[in-house]
Amino acid sequence: MALLQATGVSEPESGSSAVYASVNTTLRQLYQERMARDYDRHWNSPDEILLGDPARPLRLCSLPGQHLGAQVWHSGHLLANALAGRSGSQPLLEVLRGARVLELGAGLGIAGLAAAAFAGAASVVLTDLQEMQPLLRRNIELNDLTGCCRAETLAWGSTLPESWGAFDVVLAADVVYPTKDPTCLIALRDTILALCPLGSSTTLLLAYKFRTEWDLDFLKKEILPHFVVVEEELVEPALNGAGRRCQLFTCRRQGSPSGSDADSRMAPAST
Structure with missing residues (x-):
């Protein structure tokens, strides 16, 4: 039940599908928020990859x-x-x-x-x-x-x-x-x-x-x-x-x- 406590959802009574659905919704929202943060971070901070000899930079958003x-x-x-x-x-x-x-x-x-x-x-x-x-x-x-x-x-x-x-x-x-x-x-x-x-x-x-x-x-x-x-x-x-x-x-x-x-x-x- 540690997962439920970590998401701020109370422990459900036996057979309670509604609470589990709430947990799934909360986890989905957390995942989407994390992906959105990662998207913004990578989009606005591209990597610089050095290629060739002598090395020259190529900038890539991944x-x-x-x-x-x-x-x-x-x-x-x-x-x-x-x-x-x-x-x-x-x-x-x-x-x-x-x-x-x-x-x-x-x-x-x-x-x-x-x-x-x-x-x-x-x-x-x-x-x-x-x-x-x-x-x-x-x-x-x-x-x-x-x-x-x-x-x-x-x-x-x-x-x-x-x-x-x-x-x-x-x-x-x-x-x-x-x-x-x-x-x-x-x-x-x-x-x-x-x-x-x-x-x-x-x-x-x-x-x-x-x-x-x-x-x-x-x-x-x-x-x-x-x-x-x-x-x-x-x-x-x-x-x-x-x-x-x-x-x-x-x-x-x-x-x-x-x-x-x-x-x-x-x-x-x-x-």
Whole structure:
């Protein structure tokens, strides 16, 4: 009964559902008030994340616990660090310089924002679900990138707006993960292939952190076989040598858009 006392509600008589309902209402109100305070605190006090070498700041507003994408995930941070010019990332910077870029499942937009701020991308479209749009717009403004970045709603598997045109580079970080609903990953695959059609010169930069054999198997069987792939490891140095790491797949379609056997000519991923 300590919970009841802590919320200021008297101990109920046996079988009293009304008092328990009152307790639930009180707890719900306390939770909502806490979330509102956290929202205001994070919204008005963005984090400053240092990226690249030499280190340069990117300002990000995050709302941990609000939505799955409302925080910086492992691979997104490592990809952004590479795009900001860490040692050995020159080939990536050459791909991004002057490019039209789209980021899938952008979350806070850390990778796409780094492409615009540090890698010389000409324009960047940060895409995610509707609930992430306020955060994406906020982070674009925080980094003074409204001239070259914009946020757009895109659900995986939906039709791409013709007005968007084609993109030179597609960024995707931490988009392949364990899930009880594999249909969302099938939709991701379809969207990736629509953005990188056969015969196009679009480059997919896909950053992936291993979590389970299931999501690795999906990546190897459903996405990578459609591309010619170069794989490398992104590592965040640490004093104890145990820095965070993920795999970066640089992917390009090969073959002609005509012919029924076009996809059968796709080279397997190099793993």
